[in-house]
Amino acid sequence: MLTKFYLKTKKFPNKCKIFISEAPKNRYLLGKNHFMTNLENQIFSSYQRNPELYDEIYDQKGDIKEVYQKLFELYGEHSIEDYVNLNAKAKSSFFNQGITFQVYGDNDSKEKIFPFDLFPRIIAPEEWDIIERGAIQRSKALNLFLWDVYHEKKIIRQGVVPMDLIGSSVNYLDKMNGVDPTGGIYNHISGTDVIKHNDGKYYVLEDNIRCPSGVSYVICNRTALKRALFGVFNHYQTHTVTNYAENLLELLESVKPKGVDVPTCVVITPGMYNSAFYEHSYLAKTMGVELVEGRDLFVENDFVYMKTIRGPEKVDVIYRRIDDLFIDPLEFRPDSTLGVPGLFAAYKKGNVTLANAPGTGVADDKAVYTYMPEIIKYYLDEEPILNNVYTYHCSRPDELKYVLEHIPELVIKPVDEAGGYGISIGNRLTKQEVERVKIEVEANPRKYVAQPIMSLSVHPTYIDESESFEQRHVDLRTFTVMGKDKEFVLKGGLTRVALQKGNLIVNSSQGGGSKDTWVLKK
Amino acid sequence: MGRYIERSEHIARYLSVNYFSSLDAPNEISQSRQFVLQSMLFMVGSPVDDKTHKLQEETILYKIGLDPAYDFSIINNVKHARENANSARDLISTELYEAINKFYHFTLNYPKEVFVKNGLYDFTTNVTEMTAVLRGKIRGTLLHDAVYAIIMLGMNIERATQIIRIINAKYHDALKAQGSYGDKFSKSFEWTTLLKCAESYDMMRRLYKKTPTSISTLEFLILNPNCPRSIMNCLNQVYNHIKILHPSNRYDNQSTAFLIGKVRAEYEYKLVEEIEGNIQIFIEDILHNLTQISLKIEKEFFSF
Amino acid sequence: MALEYSINYVANNRYENPVKEAHWQFTIIPEANSSQEQITVSFQNSLHIPHDISINGYGFQTLRVSARQPLSEVVFEASFKLMKKEVNPFDFQPEGNIEQTYKKMGGLDFKIDFEPFLRCTRLTNLPMEYGDIFRFDFSKAVFDNLIDLNKWTYEHLYFKTNVTNVDTTLKEIIEKRHGVCQDFTHLFCTLARANGVPARYVSGYLHQGNGYFGDSQMHAWAETYIPNIGWVGFDPTNNLLANTNHIKVAHGKDYNDCSPLKGVVYTVGTNETSHTVKVKGEQQ
Incomplete structure (x- = not known):
């Protein structure tokens, strides 16, 4: 079947985060911590804590948070050698689970694992409650927003958001105008990226509602940690993360096309060379459904079929991990070999469900993010549960005035540039540069937005090179699944760690790792 | 996947058995290091034409065992098996997948200096043991449906192919080694080695209770359906598995199932005496038939 | 007064190298609207592959053909009959203010x-x-x-x-x-x-x-x-x-x-396509 093996370097499924704060200048010892005295020569003894940063394991008084205390004690009992051993064990578990990526050298390629940290992040039930309700609220609001922009467009008519959000968005698909997705759901699967700022509050950085990935790492992180440190779990009541696939399947089945009794679901992947292929196959396997590529499907009379050695089998629900423009070469990019010719026509006719719906991407544009508080209010008549990073629109005169006066405290971003181009970080600019930015923003106010500089919280993280724990910045990606009249948030999530000291970029291509994330039961 | 697993096992065992049995072989030729190395190369499909060329033991062991640049090396077979498992990851069980991965990382990380100096036994034993684990995982953790049938199909075709290749190699060795101590071809020491390479020596002793000869060995390894390594047994299994993939009873003389049935029927009632006279032709015949079967399977089941 | 039209559309596709698999989608069927009434739609191809009539992303009728056998040349022929009402482009109320x-x-x-x-x-x-x-x-x-x-x-x-x-x-x-x-x-x-x-x-x-x-x-x-x-x-x-x-x-x-022909063809090398359209009108 497949002969050539070649894996591209896997990228972590996320765009860069550019939220930079000063690299900590002063380092302080643990200080007044009462564990300190017992921990001479143990792994935490050299943990240096910068009080300017929000450390996830300490409370405001500087004591270890209650939820972390037991863990801190248990880990504190280990010597550094123990820890090195455990670390090696966890690593081999990743190799055996096959969660690896390829790194190409001069002569040969090497297989590597994503850096994984044995010290889990713990989220207390009451904190999790906020995240979970907030994630659901956002997903629901975005879903209503999508319905609206592909139907009456009331929110634009009433002037709540500008027309540019659809008119100038490359992700807005005309062809979806007037299409009613089954169950009224567009964003079946959403990934919400959340950080904790140094004010101790959670902020959403981004809503990923195209094909958010990373959920398989959540589950594999848990497996690896269990294998290495099963004893620790005895002391905590942690929610499971392995129920993701069953919930996903149940919700996918809930949006089956009309007239189908027992739907056949499949996962469609761009193929084994895709960086997230592991996840695609993982999800298909754990849901117990077929993993297919475009060439395994075909369309006849506007129904979709899967080729099997026993002949064609009708497909009803497709969890697609292919971008909009590649799903059907007859309707979108004609050079796409990943899609299925005729798929979109079958979808429009209601004979097959696609999750997420085509055109969903319009709602995770950067510009839409800045209007999220308004969007939530407009559709749900609720206050946002999770904070948005406040966005100043330079097109509004009073906000422009504030921006011009506070450039050193802000991040200035062009509205339409993707991938981090043209971003100015206020506290990194020289005086002259600040003036230059001022002139540029004043000349083209419509082109710019500004946000306060966020400081991601830090978490003790084991660092191989120094064989000790150090503070590293973390964020959290949560996963929400919505079906007909039901939604599910995975209790846990992907905590990503910026492994370089002082770095705030949690992207794995930039040296990011991850942690198991425990949500405690009430 | 099944094919590559099976192939790595046979190559590993061939290396190990030949190397170690040659150390105290009864005649000089069989004991000669050059002879053994040549035999190894012959078996993996790179026979040495120039007999005067002196082979370096370490080079040859490295080449067949761990050389990523040599297509038929064990490491490449394991790589292919893993790659295959990667592409079919959704179809196979987590347990099987993890076992394959473990196998892969074991071969990949095996230090090459150790292997060529004193790790041959350790490495090959591990390879054969890990393949046994894999076989257990295949049987015990996969649904016995089409996917299982495809894996088993590949495994049995490959086993038949490897057994016949080993027979071929040892047949050549037996021809070369005869005469030195007055042994006849038919009573050559190489037949014992052959049986050991196929892990069938003990079974053979139980059945025949005599020193293996050319006739009894060939009969046992080719025609006896009760020997789990025999060609006949493989063909029977291949036939059973193709029936799962292609259950139709409709007469279709173009189908793979028909071809397998035809080949199977031919060997089922073959007498070893019919083979003995022209072993070489017979071996080539079997290899040809097996290739035809593989091609046909590929065409019928993998080209859509 | 109305006109009866017969329209004949022929597309001839030749490929330099054999094609393994191909999909074509034609958007050539006259729309049914207030001035146009479809009478017949017929469509054939030289390879006798069955076709689907479907609706494309913008809501227009399409003819879709998928070939899964090797081919190097294919001719498509469509013919339509329709009634077209007399249209007077100046027949409307003025715009007003x-x-x-x-x-x-x-x-x-x-x-x-x-x-x-x-x-x-x-x-x-x-x-x-x-x-x-x-x-x-x-x-x-x-x-x-x-x-x-x-x-x-x-x-x-x-x-x-x-x-x-x-x-x-x-x-x-x-x-x-x-x-x-x-x-x-x-x-x-x-x-x-x-x-x-x-x-x-x-x-x-x-x-x-x-x-x-x-x-x-x-x-x-x-x-x-x-x-x-x-x-x-x-x-x-x-x-x-x-x-x-x-x-x-x-x-x-x-x-x-609204390009009349969209195709996805798995082959290498060049291809040649020629179309001819004939429209005949008859006063009813």
Whole structure:
């Protein structure tokens, strides 16, 4: 079947985060911590804590948070050698689970694992409650927003958001105008990226509602940690993360096309060379459904079929991990070999469900993010549960005035540039540069937005090179699944760690790792 | 996947058995290091034409065992098996997948200096043991449906192919080694080695209770359906598995199932005496038939 | 009075190297609308592959053929019969108050309703330096301005085949001043949109009994939306208003939305496609 093996370097499924704060200048010892005295020569003894940063394991008084205390004690009992051993064990578990990526050298390629940290992040039930309700609220609001922009467009008519959000968005698909997705759901699967700022509050950085990935790492992180440190779990009541696939399947089945009794679901992947292929196959396997590529499907009379050695089998629900423009070469990019010719026509006719719906991407544009508080209010008549990073629109005169006066405290971003181009970080600019930015923003106010500089919280993280724990910045990606009249948030999530000291970029291509994330039961 | 697993096992065992049995072989030729190395190369499909060329033991062991640049090396077979498992990851069980991965990382990380100096036994034993684990995982953790049938199909075709290749190699060795101590071809020491390479020596002793000869060995390894390594047994299994993939009873003389049935029927009632006279032709015949079967399977089941 | 049309469409595709798998989608069936009534649709191909009739992303009927056997040449032939009502392009109520019409066109609701047809696409992107190439006279009615634009386009370009293709930019068309009906239509649409009038690209057939430009291929013209009147067809290639001779198939933002043939072919090397279209009309 497949002969050539070649894996591209896997990228972590996320765009860069550019939220930079000063690299900590002063380092302080643990200080007044009462564990300190017992921990001479143990792994935490050299943990240096910068009080300017929000450390996830300490409370405001500087004591270890209650939820972390037991863990801190248990880990504190280990010597550094123990820890090195455990670390090696966890690593081999990743190799055996096959969660690896390829790194190409001069002569040969090497297989590597994503850096994984044995010290889990713990989220207390009451904190999790906020995240979970907030994630659901956002997903629901975005879903209503999508319905609206592909139907009456009331929110634009009433002037709540500008027309540019659809008119100038490359992700807005005309062809979806007037299409009613089954169950009224567009964003079946959403990934919400959340950080904790140094004010101790959670902020959403981004809503990923195209094909958010990373959920398989959540589950594999848990497996690896269990294998290495099963004893620790005895002391905590942690929610499971392995129920993701069953919930996903149940919700996918809930949006089956009309007239189908027992739907056949499949996962469609761009193929084994895709960086997230592991996840695609993982999800298909754990849901117990077929993993297919475009060439395994075909369309006849506007129904979709899967080729099997026993002949064609009708497909009803497709969890697609292919971008909009590649799903059907007859309707979108004609050079796409990943899609299925005729798929979109079958979808429009209601004979097959696609999750997420085509055109969903319009709602995770950067510009839409800045209007999220308004969007939530407009559709749900609720206050946002999770904070948005406040966005100043330079097109509004009073906000422009504030921006011009506070450039050193802000991040200035062009509205339409993707991938981090043209971003100015206020506290990194020289005086002259600040003036230059001022002139540029004043000349083209419509082109710019500004946000306060966020400081991601830090978490003790084991660092191989120094064989000790150090503070590293973390964020959290949560996963929400919505079906007909039901939604599910995975209790846990992907905590990503910026492994370089002082770095705030949690992207794995930039040296990011991850942690198991425990949500405690009430 | 099944094919590559099976192939790595046979190559590993061939290396190990030949190397170690040659150390105290009864005649000089069989004991000669050059002879053994040549035999190894012959078996993996790179026979040495120039007999005067002196082979370096370490080079040859490295080449067949761990050389990523040599297509038929064990490491490449394991790589292919893993790659295959990667592409079919959704179809196979987590347990099987993890076992394959473990196998892969074991071969990949095996230090090459150790292997060529004193790790041959350790490495090959591990390879054969890990393949046994894999076989257990295949049987015990996969649904016995089409996917299982495809894996088993590949495994049995490959086993038949490897057994016949080993027979071929040892047949050549037996021809070369005869005469030195007055042994006849038919009573050559190489037949014992052959049986050991196929892990069938003990079974053979139980059945025949005599020193293996050319006739009894060939009969046992080719025609006896009760020997789990025999060609006949493989063909029977291949036939059973193709029936799962292609259950139709409709007469279709173009189908793979028909071809397998035809080949199977031919060997089922073959007498070893019919083979003995022209072993070489017979071996080539079997290899040809097996290739035809593989091609046909590929065409019928993998080209859509 | 009505005309009965029979339309014959033939496409011949030849491939340099054998094709393993191919999918074709034709958007060539005359639309059923208030002035057009489908009588028969028939479609065959030289390989006798069955076809599907489906609806594309913009809601127009398509014919879809998927070949899963190797091939190197294929001929498609479609024939349609339809009734076309007599169309008098000047048969409408006047626009009413001119000022109010323009005001309405400037409103948010109007812009939202017609957003796709006011949008600038890759093929209808007016270069900055030509921003003022055609400006409406806002003291005149929208319809009259469009008549002027139609004439202007007709005079600005001259009809010439094989000098432009589907990827030619508008800039080049404006500067070289030549092209075929697609190019005339793209220019017309672009300038109508630049002046705030929703305009859509129409593909269809032209009955050539009267010596119009448009050769024996499919034709293209434009429809623009005028408040209180509705969509009105303009044929800038012939400086005409769309009439009984114009048989509409589909519309979209530009050519890409309604190209008659879309294909996905798995092969290497070049291919040759030739189309012929014959339109016969008979007075009923």
